[in-house]
Amino acid sequence: MYATLPLLLAAASLALAQYDYGSGSAATTTASAAASAASSSGSNHIVKVSNAAGDLSFTPNNITAAVGDTVEFHFYGPTHSVAQSTFAAPCAPANANAFFSGEITTTGTTANTEIFTYNVNSTSAIWIYCAYASHCENGMAAVINAPADGSKTLAMYQAAAAKVSGTTAPATVQGLVKGTLSTSTSSTSTSTSSSASASATKNAGVEARGGVKWAALGFTGVVAAVFGSLIV
Template sequence: MQLITFSLLFSAIPLALAQYDYGSSGSTTTSAAASAQTSSAGPNHIVKVSNAAGDLTFSPNDFTAAVGDTVEFHFYGPKHSVAQSTFASPCNPANANAFFSGPITTSGTGVNPEIFTLNVTSTSAIWFYCAVPSHCEAGMAGVINAPTDGSKTLAMYQEAAKNASTVAPTKVQGLVQGSLSSSTSSSTSSASASASPTKNAGVEARGGVRWTALGLTGVVAAGFGGLII
């Protein structure tokens, strides 16, 4: 009688372990770590080049961005551009490799479907201006990651720009050209992907195998107990 009781208890142990999913925490931790490593893209900053009222402004015109972030320029009418400059030479190209969108003409008061995106690869200050004649002199300029010590500010740049003469870069370069529709579609797709369940199919499969194996172990144990009796 004692042998029968011992056999039944022994056969129940694997089923109890399976019920509490014993030993599965390691797989869950690994899966979570892998998911964290796949997320590396930074946020996207949208800058309005002018606006529906036709103001000679960038909005925002002074902000910070980290390496890996993107800056998306949205154009309003009638005609504007965005070009890279330096603090020392307002309204002039930074160098031969300065980014430049080229002049973008927009009719009406709405936003142009054409956009240009800057990939941020450094935390150094990035000064930019509108290269349409007289726009930069009127204050249409901006900066990304201005020095925090106040030695070089956007207000200083704009003040110096009043006495400058706008020079446009010689070629369109350094920015990724796209459209508002594709940008919206991409953002929607990314949001949908991040909202989907993250349950790991491999873990589920291993869980099913574990249940089967433990169940078979219990049957073998019960049979072994019967032979002893």
């Protein structure tokens, strides 16, 4: 009878160690992992393609974005597009894989319900222009991650574009994610991210408390077994 006592106590110690009873480390680790996952999503940069006044502009036209960020284009009237170029050859497709939204025609002074999003996968400079006839030559251009050393600037690109005899549009609509405009795009995105983080943290806490609960029950069972064997 007494010989089994050390074995039972050892089993109790192992059960408690497995679940980190009382240390809270399981909850901390899981919650930290959840918070890390929630914070890994990038920022969304909204760019207006023209505006209510019909200006030949991108606003903002000089964007700094990290890998994992998105750049979301909102179109105003009358007709505009988003296309990828190079600094060396303004108002022309960068290559056969250059992204292109196609021409988007918008009536009225509000933004089109159709939007296009570019997923940033590099910090290299991305030069952008409107491929609708003569818009690029008249300064409708933008850049994502212009070189920090100032060797290539948007102003330089626009100056070179003004000398181009004609704008060339990419042959294929590609490279951008098509979507539908929400009137609260930014707040919705932020709210969803925060909710996901809070939910993940809450679930992590519930999971950890569940582990502690079962550890406590296991410990109670072991103690009961010890006293039962002593009584016998």
